[in-house]
Amino acid sequence: xxxxxxxxxxxxxxxxxxxxxxxxxxxxxxxxxxxxxxxxxxxxxxxxxxxxxxxxxxxxxxxxxxxxxxxxxxxxxxxxxxxxxxxxxxxxxxxxxxxxxxxxxxxxxxxxxxxxxxxxxxxxxxxxxxxxxxxxxxxxxxxxxxxxxxxxxxxxxxxxxxxxxxxxxxxxxxxxxxxxxxxxxxxxxxxxxxxxxxxxxxxxxxxxxxxxxxxxxx
Numbered sequence: 001x002x003x004x005x006x007x008x009x010x011x012x013x014x015x016x017x018x019x020x021x022x023x024x025x026x027x028x029x030x031x032x033x034x035x036x037x038x039x040x041x042x043x044x045x046x047x048x049x050x051x052x053x054x055x056x057x058x059x060x061x062x063x064x065x066x067x068x069x070x071x072x073x074x075x076x077x078x079x080x081x082x083x084x085x086x087x088x089x090x091x092x093x094x095x096x097x098x099x100x101x102x103x104x105x106x107x108x109x110x111x112x113x114x115x116x117x118x119x120x121x122x123x124x125x126x127x128x129x130x131x132x133x134x135x136x137x138x139x140x141x142x143x144x145x146x147x148x149x150x151x152x153x154x155x156x157x158x159x160x161x162x163x164x165x166x167x168x169x170x171x172x173x174x175x176x177x178x179x180x181x182x183x184x185x186x187x188x189x190x191x192x193x194x195x196x197x198x199x200x201x202x203x204x205x206x207x208x209x210x211x212x213x214x215x216x217x218x
Contacts, residue, residue: 007137008166015139015176017057021110024051024144025064025095025117025124029072035118037153038146044077046170047116047144049197051081053174056189060108063087064095066123094126096134101127105136112137114173116144121156132164143169171198 007013027047032040054061065074065087073079074087090098095117105113113136117124124145128138140160147153157167168176178190195202 013166014179015112015114015173016179017059017177019110020059020112020114020139021105021108022050022054022059022061023064023095023101023105023113023115023117023127024061024078025115025127026066026071027075027078027116027118028065028068029075031071031118031123032075034148035146036148037120037150038143043118043144043146044075045197046141047075048077048081049193050116050141050144050170050173051078052193052197053170053177053190055081056174056186056193057177059114059177060110061085062101062104064098064101065089066093067091093122094130095123096127096130111135112139114139114141116141116170118146119152119156120145120147121152125156125160128160128165129163137166138164139166139168139173141170141173142167 024047027043032043035043051061061082063074063078063082063085065071066089068074068087068089079087088098088100090101092098095101113131115124115128115138117127120142124140128140132138140157142157145153147156161167174190174193178186181187191205194205
């Protein structure tokens with residue numbers, strides 16, 4: 001008997017530059033002000049690293065805000081990654097209820113959606129659960145999202161996993177898109193991301209490069 005297909009296992013379950021889109025939701029001053037599950041600078045670092053990864057691999061990316069006239073404009077460091085894109089400014093708390101967002105995803109023809117948002121328990125959980133119910137495969141970037149408490153974030157992640165979402169972190173996203181070091185076109189860009197956003201990993205990489213480029217004294 002053939003085992004039933006598991007869409008969350010096997011090679012097809014992995015992300016590629018050609019099979020996914022990225023939604024970045026509500027990384028705005030008001031949401032950052034209430035962030036208590038993570039250090040603010042960590043989330044800023046991670047979501048910018050996530051956005052730059054998507055741009056490096058040409059993954060379609062949509063920026064969105066909620067009532068920005070009160071909650072503030074999108075994080076500048078994030079907007080700077082896509083300076084030509086004006087974020088979709090919503091009134092819906094649930095991003096997936098905004099037809100502009102849904103139509104944008106449909107036009108890409110892709111069924112895998114990667115999402116990160118502030119806050120995890122509301123602005124991430126609602127569209128994730130909604131999109132899963134419409135047949136999309138949804139991946140949640142847990143370290144580029146955050147909640148008003150550690151418990152709120154963790155309960156949100158559990159809820160989304162129970163609904164069928166796949167959790168990952170931003171460096172997993174970048175590594176999954178790279179997949180093979182023989183794909184040399186994107187290696188320099190990925191190395192830059194490691195240095196800029198991966199802390200001690202980037203420091204160690206820079207140190208190794210310096211060792212390789214410095215003649216050893218006899």
